Amino acid sequence: MNNLLYKETSLLEEAGGCLLCNDAPCAKACPNGLETDKIIRCFRFENKSGAVNRLPKELPCQSCEDKPCLSACLKGRINTPVPIPDMFEKLSSYIKAEKKNVDLSIDFCGIPCENPFFLSSSVVGSNYEMVAKAFDMGWAGVAFKTIGVFVPEEVSPRFDALKKEALPFVGFKNIEQISDHTLEENLAFIRDLKRDYPTKIFVASIMGQTEEEWTYLAQVVTEAGADIIECNFSCPHMAADGLGSDVGQNPELVSAYTKAVKKGTHLPVLAKMTPNIGNMEIPALAAVQAGADGIAAINTIKSIMNVDLDTFVSGPVVKGKTSVGGYSGKAVKPIALRFIHAMKSHPELAGVPISGMGGIETWRDAFEFMALGCENIQVTTSVMQYGYRVIEDMIEGMEYYLSSRGYHSVREIVGKALDHTIPADELERDSICYPKFDRKKCVGCGRCYLSCYDGGHQALKQAEDTKKPVMDAKKCVGCHLCALVCPVDAISAGTRVKKNLIGGK
Structure with a gap:
């Protein structure tokens, strides 16, 4: 049940861990001839339908005893292999899409x-x-x-990259x-x-x-x-x-x-x-x-970007110096x-x-x-x-x-x-769109509470027993910061209410 409940979140995390190998050994190892690397790459590059449609009607992964794709996965040399069979099981729960003839010219x-x-x-x-x-x-x-x-x-070198948390390539600099x-x-x-x-x-x-x-x-x-x-x-x-x-x-x-x-x-x-x-x-x-x-x-x-803590030189470093780049x-x-x-x-x-x-x-x-x-x-x-x-x-x-x-x-x-996209002064300002909380998906991590209290309007509390969010509608301004920080996609746009109807006004 949990696999399906959090399948989108899980799939994004699992596909994001793939090394995207050239001449991928996982595909070569698959005894059923699945394009494992291409399926993962499709999902990674937002082509979900392409990934789903490459799966066979009867998925053979769970009955594959040795699961050679896992032992062939090069990510396993770093920590754990990409969970290919589990990924494909989640992907197989999506309905296959029909692709009609369209003109890209x-x-x-x-x-x-x-x-x-x-x-x-x-x-x-x-x-x-x-x-x-x-x-x-x-x-x-x-x-x-x-x-x-x-x-x-x-010059040499002439490239550098900006990283954030587990993301190795948020931005790129070149000279x-x-x-x-x-x-x-x-x-x-x-x-x-x-x-x-x-x-x-x-x-x-x-x-x-x-x-x-x-x-x-x-x-x-x-x-x-x-x-x-x-x-x-x-x-x-x-x-x-x-x-x-x-x-x-x-x-x-x-x-x-x-x-x-x-x-x-x-x-x-x-x-x-x-x-x-x-x-x-x-x-x-x-x-x-x-x-x-x-x-x-x-x-x-x-x-x-990237000023070094020891040398005080930013990247890319050319004999101890750098320059402004693109x-x-x-x-x-x-x-x-x-x-x-x-x-x-x-x-x-x-x-x-x-x-x-x-x-x-x-x-x-x-x-x-x-x-x-x-x-x-x-x-x-x-x-x-x-x-x-x-x-x-x-x-x-x-x-x-x-x-x-x-x-x-x-x-x-x-x-x-x-x-x-219109001028800011023309946007609707007489109503609030409240966030909607999916209690089944919420894991009670408190990320929404922290962001709302420390960076928002103190409109959320964590319930003592479940640790799930409780909203104070009188304080909520509908900024939706909570939805943006939720790691399991459990918060979405909810009801829009006219401001003159809030709090009995």
């Missing part, structure tokens, strides 16, 4: 794309072999690592610069990839230091066969002046360089925006007025979505195509960007953690979602969330 800046999912301009798309592998796995396009007329000298290949090598990559993958979309990210360089780069990537040009106005840590985010913070430079690029190409041009600014609409509008066909947002956020990963998604919403809500930018990025790990993250108006999605940090294979669950998860909601095309969800 979408036009972006007039260019037809087989799906909305692209690699973003970074190390994950920086040579022929890498991009070819990604295309073979299902990615529709790539924004190739930024091309310049110079080759930068890189990587533009492509470390020569211009000639990069142009050859474009030609070869377009020759071998003519239906895939190649976005050439470029960065110049003068108007002449921007025009020249636009010309040569156009001649090489690029489909779209992305102007990198936003790298947060380029070493020379007049590059990266220094450009993106200056609407006059954005305008001048956009015009310079348009001189050198007939292709659609994207202006990639920096988040290191208060109002992204200002440089975005300058780019569009100068001829940009679309916007790419957001690039990484200027950051410092912050990315899941933690930046809310910031990216805020900027996307601001641009899509601007009357002069509402119709401008946006390629969205910033913290996209799963199809659900991608959905949020598309619901706020993006027609195209770019991904980097998730690939750096998990590999190109995340595209499988992005595609399948989106297909299951669209099918389950009666949509026929991914185009139908673009912008559907925009009307639901």
Whole structure:
């Protein structure tokens, strides 16, 4: 009973413990041929229907005496193996979903794309072999690592990660610069990839230091066969002046360089925006007025992280020193979505195509960007953690979602969330939505009580006998902090009551 009562909580914890091995030994060990690694990965990446539908009608795990998947699990070398049979038993209690035919194709800046999912301009798309592998796995396009007329000298190491409790990768910092290949090598990559993958979309990210360089780069990537040009106005840590985010913070430079690029190409041009600014609409509008066909947002956020307790140096450490770098990963998604919403809500930018990025790990993250108006999605940090294979669950998860909601095309969800975010002074303020407590699921841990007393409105107490929460409606303001901290998902939104009806008023 408890397994089913807490199955979602248990499954999240168990899937989160999987090492997500390459060439997973658990799958090789399964005598029944189950795709154990893929099933766990599906659930981990929010593709629950994909996980459930990969289980056979008659689950063989409990009758499998030796359970070789457990002895093969590499996590067992650390502490305990992932409880694969128990996980699959819980998953088998879900109803299998039907996946109808849905269309993931979408036009972006007039260019037809087989799906909305692209690699973003970074190390994950920086040579022929890498991009070819990604295309073979299902990615529709790539924004190739930024091309310049110079080759930068890189530092080592150049990556670091932000951790929280048991989470090893909340955010990510890099001090990587533009492509470390020569211009000639990069142009050859474009030609070869377009020759071998003519239906895939190649976005050439470029960065110049003068108007002449921007025009020249636009010309040569156009001649090489690029489909779209992305102007990198936003790298947060380029070493020379007049590059990266220094450009993106200056609407006059954005305008001048956009015009310079348009001189050198007939292709659609994207202006990639920096988040290191208060109002992204200002440089975005300058780019569009100068001829940009679309916007790419957001690039990484200027950051410092992980100051060492002994050396007082933050990461990544380069011979005892570091520098400000670019912050990315899941933690930046809310910031990216805020900027996307601001641009899509601007009357002069509402119709401008946006390629969205910033913290996209799963199809659900991608959905949020598309619901706020993006027609195209770019991904980097998730690939750096998990590999190109995340595209499988992005595609399948989106297909299951669209099918389950009666949509026929991914185009139908673009912008559907925009009307639901309104100015704060227009929000309903005459009522309170009280939390609802599931007494069966509550384990009496007191987390809700602690948070409410120490960080809320002292509206909860713990019952002496059961230790379960007792709410004082006169003190509760309906903030729902209790629901957010509950570790077993036993608190949800309950009844909404008009304030003038509370306490006999």
